[in-house]
Amino acid sequence: MKNAALLRSQLDEVVSPLRKLRNIPPPPSGWIKAMREALGIPLRHLAKRLRSTTQNVQKLEFSERNASISLKNMRKIADSLDMDFVYFLLPRDSSLEKMLFVRAESVAKSILNRAARSMSLEDQGTSKKRIEQAILEMTHELVRTMPRHLWD
Secondary structure, three states: OHHHHHHHHHHHHHHHHHHHHOOOOOOOOOHHHHHHHHOOOOHHHHHHHOOOOHHHHHHHHHHHHOOOOOHHHHHHHHHHOOOOOOOOOOOOOOOHHHHHHHHHHHHHHHHHHHHHHHHHHOOOOOOHHHHHHHHHHHHHHHHHHOOHHHHO
16 A cells, blocks of 8 residues: 555646646637637648548537547647647545545544444443544544545
8 A cells, every 4th residue: 555655645746736727728619629720720731630531620629629529539639730638637635645535534434433323322432532533543544554445
């Protein structure tokens, strides 16, 4: 699991500067058409570069606008425009590490609150402070071990 922690740390470092890109909306016409038109490249010239037809390029531009274009086609089009296609996933929360901690904490709370309820029904209740401490300890253990049931 040390490798997973290292990988999370490395990925968090890589994607951190990309967070500012999160709120950049695509052009209404899509990136392909916007870039093509900004460069003054007619459909037929892009089609020729792609060894395709103008109708097919129009279909690709439409499929991009509708979020149904393949990554392969985006790479191919970007290359034909002498551009790079950049693709990445960003954690919605601040980091992968935080995502994992929040999930582990949720699982720990579920497990330990269930146990605390059972114990209180049997008049073996425990203090709220002790439960919180146990949740924290279990959370750290779940993060450390990353059991398969963590994401169930």
